[in-house]
Amino acid sequence: MSILTSKPALILLGCVAAYLLPYGLNSYSMHVVDIAIIFALLAIGMGLVMGVAGQINLAQVAFFGVGAYTTAILTTHSGFGFWTAAIVGLAATVLVGLLVGLPALRMQSHYLGIVTLGLALGFVNWITNAEITGGADGISGIPVPPFFGIDLADEYLYYYLEIVVFGLALAFGTFVVRTRLGRRLRAMRDDALAAGAMGAEIPLLRMTAFMLASVYGGAAGILYAGLIRYVAPETFSLGNMFLLLAMVIIGGRRSLIGCVVGAVGLVLIREALVDFAVYAQLGYGIVVVLMVVFAPTGLAGIPRRVREAVGRRRKNDDVRSAELGPYLPGPAPAAQVPESGADSGPALEISHLTKRFGALTALDDVTLTVRQGEIRGIVGPNGSGKTTLFNVISGLYRPSAGQVSGVGRDISRARPYQLSLAGMARTFQNLRLFSQMTVRENILVVLDRSRTSTVWQYAVWPVGVLSNEHRLQAEADRVLKEYGLTAFADAHPQSLPYGIQRRIEIARAMAGRPSLLLLDEPAAGLNGEEVGQLSSIVRSIRDQGVTVVLIEHNMGLVMSLCERITVLAAGSVIAEGSPAEVAATPEVIEAYLGDSAPADIPVHAAPEVP
Amino acid sequence: MQVTLQTLVGGLSLGAIYALIAVGFSVVYRTMGLVNFAHADVAMIGAYAASTFYLTTHVSFVLAIIISIVVTGIIGLVIERVLRPLENKDFDLMLIGTIGFGTVLQAAATLIWGTTGRAMPSPISSGPLDIMGIRIRTYDLMVIAVTAACVVLLTLFLQRTKPGAAMQAVAMDHEAATAVGIHVGRSNALAFAIGAGIAALAGGLAGPMLYVDATLGSALGVKGFAAAMLGGFGSIPGAVVGGLAIGVLDSYAGDHFQGYSVLVTFLVFTVAIMIRPTGIFGERTVSRA
Secondary structure, eight states: OOSSSSSHHHHHHHHHHHHHGGGGOOHHHHHHHHHHHHHHHHHHHHIIIIIISOOOOOOHHHHHHHHHHHHHHHHHTSOOOHHHHHHHHHHHHHHHHHHHHGGGGTOOHHHHHHHHHHHHHHHHHHHHHOTTTTGGGOEEOOOOOEETTEETTSHHHHHHHHHHHHHHHHHHHHHHHHSHHHHHHHHHHHOHHHHHHTTOOHHHHHHHHHHHHHHHHHHHHHHHHHHHOEEOGGGGSHHHHHHHHHHHHHHOTTOHHHHHHHHHHHHHHHHHTGGGHHHHHHHHHHHHHHHHHHOTTHHHHHHHHHHHHHTTTTHHHHHHHSOOOOOOOOSSOOSOOOSTTTTTSOSEEEEEEEEEETTEEEEEEEEEEEOTTOEEEEEOSTTSSHHHHHHHHTTSSOOSEEEEEETTEEOTTOOHHHHHHHTEEEOOTTOOOOTTSOHHHHHHHHHOOSOGGGGHHHHHOHHHHHHHHHHHHHHHHHHHHHTTOGGGTTSOGGGSOHHHHHHHHHHHHHHTOOSEEEEESTTTTOOHHHHHHHHHHHHHHHHTTOEEEEEOSOHHHHHHHOSEEEEEETTEEEEEEOHHHHHHOHHHHHHHHSSOOOOOOOSSOOTTOO | OHHHHHHHHHHHHHHHHHHHHHHHHHHHHHHHOOOOTTHHHHHHHHHHHHHHHHHHSOOOHHHHHHHHHHHHHHHHHHHHHHHGGGTTTOHHHHHHHHHHHHHHHHHHHHHHHOSSOBOOOOSOOSOOEEETTEEEOHHHHHHHHHHHHHHHHHHHHHHHSHHHHHHHHHHHOHHHHHHTTOOHHHHHHHHHHHHHHHHHHHHHHHTTTSOBSTTHHHHHHHHHHHHHHHHOTTOHHHHHHHHHHHHHHHHHHHHHHGGGHHHHHHHHHHHHHHHOTTOSSOOOOOOOO
């Protein structure tokens, strides 16, 4: 399935319609359409940052303003040519976008909304009062953009300039969304913590999202300056910010096409109701509220909702009744075994690790070593610090004291994405699949082992991204087949039974070809048969050369699967050894049973026994 | 020195209004996890309602404010009911939904009261006090006193009464609260009505200090939210401290940067909140994997 050539006929039809459109419009309608395209560009930027990347950005209209005002100031005050000013304007917008995005590194959701809204207010305050921006009067007399002798003062001809820019912008946006950058952005939106543990550099991605939004905002601003040739503060007011928000929400924030539809639709409606502006405002306010409550995915999400509602009996049952395929272990050892000392060095070495949260000591002087190719079980009562240990190992928490080394180096201070790229993978106790992405996309996020900093490829050499994409898709097919998930490739994880979701999480972790796999309660919620399958999957993973560390409460599974077991209680290691040794340790019996009753923990029992 | 103190006093009275906005916002936020972006527009409606009753029907200022509190309390109940499906679930959608409500309220205000705003005369006619060379408007003193009284009453309500305790319980764990027999929906509705009522009080008090028009909400709101955030989201004392801080900051920025006061205020706020995202009284929460 190719990315950009799907529905080529529709695209061609759209191009022809766009070409013919001006022939049917009077000059006023042409003007409205020109405005609508500018808002559509803005809305795409908003959709990318908010719908795709999940960053609440209420300063999009300020980006619009920076682009427009920079162009206006440079052309009227400094005597720059229009296009030179435009390039500087775009650069200035990106700079402002990155600055506005900085708070996103420290806060999210409504916090970010308030900060960006405040900064947008600050921008309006500045342009209303500064001398260089002409104060409340704004700047008039922006020159007509020269264009190879074509008179762009003619709004019909300007339309063609706009539509080309818009077409390229939409194509680029779609390209971003559907390829690796977009998948990482969406993964970050769905679960930033899990995305980080899967190799995505969250801070860089957030800045990238704001940069994308500002590029679209700046481009829209430049086109606006060239079309209207006059800028004034009210265009960039909070009222228009909320109108833009309404466009994106009504159209559907997660779909770029939806954003465009929302933008064009609202501009047209606003024009039609220009004599009833307040009623229009009342109307779109009400529609936004209704949309948020009843159709959070907007107009763009309605077809899918309808399809799901209609086909719930028929199609969903297909997915539901589809069998989880058998696990087919990969032919070759998949793991990227560290080159040096692969046999001698331990896979994971923790020494004197302590982790405190305020007054609470969650891990107290933990020391443990896991050999290469071992299956290590970590057990202990609830609250004994097992998951905290995993969180420290995988870089989510910084240790308060002590050392962790693994994947060939000291990793005490490494970030989750670095560990993921270096060959560590983990699953989560409470399933952190990316809920708004398909199973295939969940796998693809992890298959992509590139550094996030390679996003420059999108600007310079998109073809490289595309060829890489074909390779990733082929690999995804292989992983899906290996884990028996082919039938569910296009389903969303939440619509699938719990056991399958657990399988997806393991498949997703293994897609990165790790050398060290951390499984946090992989058997929780599984039935007996599924526990058996899990057991053989874990063994097979180990046979491929991967070291496995698992936290588990299912003692039957731990006793039969693990070669060595570490027992934690109240943050300390109280026993370590083979299953039989551990089961006979008095401290373990006491921690589990509360007194020194005879050992009753099954050794090498069938996995079904809880 | 006197100029500085004069600025401080001016900042505190405006800060008291921001504090009231932030307190109302926080009551709702802590109880049901609802970020009500329409909160300030509710305050704007409150300001309009108070000024209407005060100016046209010539009831006393206190009665006018009480009527406006009732009116906005009802609006609060409507907002809460409509957005109830999203409570404790999706913050982003709730935020957008309340922005939608804010838009509706602004449009409604324009339809009812027109586009030209109104200036509201001060209900207190006595001249400004002169304390050690600093002129303090008596109305400003009253605003600060009313804010203080409101915060004390609210705190007493939350700590000493049964519905207040129920609200605290819902704030901590709404499922556990249900389990012990608290009607969470009713408790939330009450919290929302109280929040909206405090918003109306803020709006009504702001009337004589600022110009009342449909954009009053945006003017008060973003700074009120900033105050709540600076103090620590959901914390009542934090809201008061944050409100006063934003008020004073605003006042100094107005003195030193004149037209650019909003820009300076928000830049300083952004830097402050980036240094400490949880605010002054906010607790750092640990993300669990």
